[in-house]
Amino acid sequence: MRKTTSVEATKQLAATLAPYVHPGDVIVLEGDLGAGKTHFTQGFAAALGVSAPVTSPTFNILLAYEDGRIPLYHLDLYRLDEAEELDDIGYYELIDGDSDGVACVEWAEKFPESLPCDYLEVVIRRDPTDEGARQIRVHSFGPRSRQLLCVWSNDSKARLQKTA
Ligand code: ADP
Ligand code: MG
Numbered sequence: 001m002r003k004t005t006s007v008e009a010t011k012q013l014a015a016t017l018a019p020y021v022h023p024g025d026v027i028v029l030e031g032d033l034g035a036g037k038t039h040f041t042q043g044f045a046a047a048l049g050v051s052a053p054v055t056s057p058t059f060n061i062l063l064a065y066e067d068g069r070i071p072l073y074h075l076d077l078y079r080l081d082e083a084e085e086l087d088d089i090g091y092y093e094l095i096d097g098d099s100d101g102v103a104c105v106e107w108a109e110k111f112p113e114s115l116p117c118d119y120l121e122v123v124i125r126r127d128p129t130d131e132g133a134r135q136i137r138v139h140s141f142g143p144r145s146r147q148l149l150c151v152w153s154n155d156s157k158a159r160l161q162k163t164a
Contacts, residue, residue, distance in 0.1 A: 001135060001136070001137050002135075002136045002156070003127070003133060003134070003135055003136070004133065004134050004136060005130070005132060005133045006132055007036070007039050007132075010036050010039055010040055010043065010124075010134055010136070011039060011040070011042055011043025011046070012043060013040075013043070013136060013156070014040040014041070014042075014043035014044040014047070015043045015044065015046060015047035016047075016152065016155055016156055016159065017044060017047075017148075017152050018044050018047035018048045018069075019047070019155075020148055020151045020152055020155070021048075021070070021102045021148065022070075022102070022144075023070050023071075023099060023100050023101055023102065024096075024097040024098060024099050024102075024144075025102045025103070025120070025144065025145070025148060026094075026095045026097075026102070026103045026105065026116045026118070026119040026120070026145075027044075027102065027103065027104045027105070027119065027120050027121075027122060028105050028108045028109070028115065028119050028120070028121045028122070029041065029104060029105065029106045029108075029122050029124065030108075030109055030121060030122065030123045030124070031123060031124035031125060032126070034126075035124040035125065035126060035134065036124045036134050037106045037122075037124060038054070038055075038056045038076075038106065040104075040122065040124065040136075041054055041074055041104045041106075042054045044072075044104065045065060045068065045072055045074070048065075048068030048069050048070065048072055048102075049067065049068040049069050050065040050067060050068040050072055051067055052065060052067070054074065056076060057074050057075060057076040057106075058076045058078055058079060059079070061075065061076060061077070061079065061080065061089050062074070062075050062089050062090075062094075064101075070100070070101050070102055071099075071100055071101030071102070072101055072102055072103075072104065073094045073099070073101055073102070073103045073104070074103075074104050074106075075089075075091070075094070075103060075104070075105045075106065075108075076105075076106040076107060077105065077106065077107040077108060077110050077111065078106065078107040078110070080110065080111075083111045083113065083114055086111060086114055091114065092114075095116040095119070096116065097116070097117075097118060097144070115141075116142075117141075117142055118141060118142025118143065118144045118145050119141050119142065119145055120138060120139075120140055120141075120145040120148055120149060121138065121139045121140075121141060122136060122137075122138050123136070123137045123138070123139070124136050125137075138152075138153075
């Protein structure tokens with residue numbers, strides 16, 4: 001669990017994950033509207049080397065950024081009503097582990113039966129006592145994401161020690 005006290009701190013935390021992701025990795029972002037899922041993705045994208053501004057894909061469902069170290073597929077399933085629509089947007093190809101890039105998925109929990117078998121889950125919660133603060137919890141589901149979480153958390157522990 002990490003607590004961030006500003007948008008920048010959330011983006012910075014996301015940026016520390018970017019060096020460790022491989023093609024095929026899936027990051028599922030969970031949290032209410034306005035929790036900070038898109039801002040997390042912005043920090044992550046910038047650290048991957050994406051130069052275009054990363055905007056919310058709520059209306060487009062899928063936005064792809066090809067100019068970073070590996071392609072980034074940013075998805076927001078909020079507006080999808082039926083699981084069948086996931087096929088139309090090529091969802092399964094992006095999350096089945098064989099993709100050429102990394103996927104960040106907002107509102108994947110709307111379709112729990114369509115979650116990938118291996119993914120990193122980032123849960124962002126507002127702090128009820130502090131408007132600008134967020135609690136960020138990360139869980140791994142599957143061996144690849146366990147490994148990813150392990151290297152990421154070692155990195156962020158080392159940073160905390162350095163700044164202490
Ligand atoms: P989501 O994609 O989860 O709906 P957004 O990332 O679009 O949310 O928006 C998050 C909102 O919360 C933004 O208005 C941002 O300025 C605000 N915010 C305040 N504090 C934080 C923080 N610590 N981390 C991330 N966002 C924050
Ligand atoms: Mg969003």
